[in-house]
Amino acid sequence: MGLRLRNPLVVASSTLTGSVKKVVACEKAGAGAVVLKSLFEEQILQETDRLAAKLDTTAHPEAHDLFKGMGSSYFLDDYLKLVEDVKKRVQIPIIASVNCVSPGSWTSYARRLEGVGADALELNVFLLPSDPLVSAREIEKSYLDIVRRVRKSVAIPVAVKLGPHFTGLAAMTEELRKAGANGITLFNRFYRPEIDIEAVKVVPAKLFSSDKEMPFSLQWIALLSSAVAVDFAANTGIHDSTGVIKQLLAGAKVAELCTTLFENGIDYLQTILSELSSWMDRHAFASPSDFTGLLSKGRSANPELFERGHYIRSLVGVN
Numbered sequence: 164m165g166l167r168l169r170n171p172l173v174v175a176s177s178t179l180t181g182s183v184k185k186v187v188a189c190e191k192a193g194a195g196a197v198v199l200k201s202l203f204e205e206q207i208l209q210e211t212d213r214l215a216a217k218l219d220t221t222a223h224p225e226a227h228d229l230f231k232g233m234g235s236s237y238f239l240d241d242y243l244k245l246v247e248d249v250k251k252r253v254q255i256p257i258i259a260s261v262n263c264v265s266p267g268s269w270t271s272y273a274r275r276l277e278g279v280g281a282d283a284l285e286l287n288v289f290l291l292p293s294d295p296l297v298s299a300r301e302i303e304k305s306y307l308d309i310v311r312r313v314r315k316s317v318a319i320p321v322a323v324k325l326g327p328h329f330t331g332l333a334a335m336t337e338e339l340r341k342a343g344a345n346g347i348t349l350f351n352r353f354y355r356p357e358i359d360i361e362a363v364k365v366v367p368a369k370l371f372s373s374d375k376e377m378p379f380s381l382q383w384i385a386l387l388s389s390a391v392a393v394d395f396a397a398n399t400g401i402h403d404s405t406g407v408i409k410q411l412l413a414g415a416k417v418a419e420l421c422t423t424l425f426e427n428g429i430d431y432l433q434t435i436l437s438e439l440s441s442w443m444d445r446h447a448f449a450s451p452s453d454f455t456g457l458l459s460k461g462r463s464a465n466p467e468l469f470e471r472g473h474y475i476r477s478l479v480g481v482n
């Protein structure tokens with residue numbers, strides 16, 4: 164994406180990156196870059212609706228709309244100030260993150276964030292493909308439309324953080340590249356509701372990942388990193404230095420970390436960095452670029468291991 168990072172560890176968008184103090188702590192602990200917590204348009208709309216509902220606007224009905232406009236800009240300004248303040252305090256690249264519901268907001272937020280100094284954007288696009296009347300192609304077009312619009316509006320690098328629900332993921336990433344994405348983050352970990360069978364009700368699921376979730380993004384990074392000319396960021400289930408090294412070998416340029424830093428504290432970045440460095444010494448790699456993508460499908464000595472034939476052979480061999 165053209166960003167210069169001192170190492171490939173990126174703190175993923177979350178409350179770990181939601182204040183100046185926390186971002187300063189990320190830098191101090193060794194992060195190569197941070198993705199700020201997302202600016203959620205939906206949250207802004209809900210918050211302004213809630214506040215506007217409390218207004219007595221019987222005398223001046225237009226006051227309601229005026230207030231909502233002011234409310235939106237208040238929340239947006241708050242986020243812009245976070246970017247501005249963070250940029251004054253740290254040297255590492257700051258990637259702002261947006262999640263919008265209306266097409267126009269993606270571009271207007273993107274422009275404003277570029278204006279206050281964000282080094283790059285990560286588009287946190289979340290379109291749950293749950294409507295039986297909306298086809299895969301329609302959903303893909305929405306993603307591409309967002310990326311094209313944002314690309315036209317800003318000059319800074321743009322990454323797209325994707326969930327795993329794509330039928331033609333390889334073709335989709337290539338189309339996103341053509342639409343102007345410089346980076347792709349695989350995969351976002353969406354909220355998953357849980358069912359409590361004793362209470363017989365739907366309850367919030369746990370927010371944190373397990374390291375057992377990592378093989379999914381590892382496989383896709385390995386398959387796509389040598390096939391699609393964008394920078395891939397690996398995400399979900401990367402909990403330690405082993406996970407980071409695997410993802411880099413598969414072809415990720417960076418590893419985005421979240422759960423492990425909540426569970427072990429932000430200083431765990433130092434442990435991961437020092438273990439990464441010892442591993443590099445043991446294998447005589449001077450820099451991550453010496454081994455990034457070494458085991459991607461395109462460069463691996465055994466590309467058949469990524470292919471369907473291997474899967475079938477493995478199953479046949481199991482008695």
Ligand SMILES: Cc1cc2nc3c(=O)[nH]c(=O)nc-3n(C[C@H](O)[C@H](O)[C@H](O)COP(=O)(O)O)c2cc1C
Nearest residue numbers: 175176177200201287352370372399400420421422
């Ligand atoms: C408390 C919390 C807040 C999060 N907030 C955001 C957010 O604002 N934007 C976003 O794109 N992802 C958000 N995420 C998702 C993380 O960035 C990341 O994609 C996910 O946790 C998977 O990475 P992990 O396995 O290292 O936790 C959040 C995750 C957690 C646990």
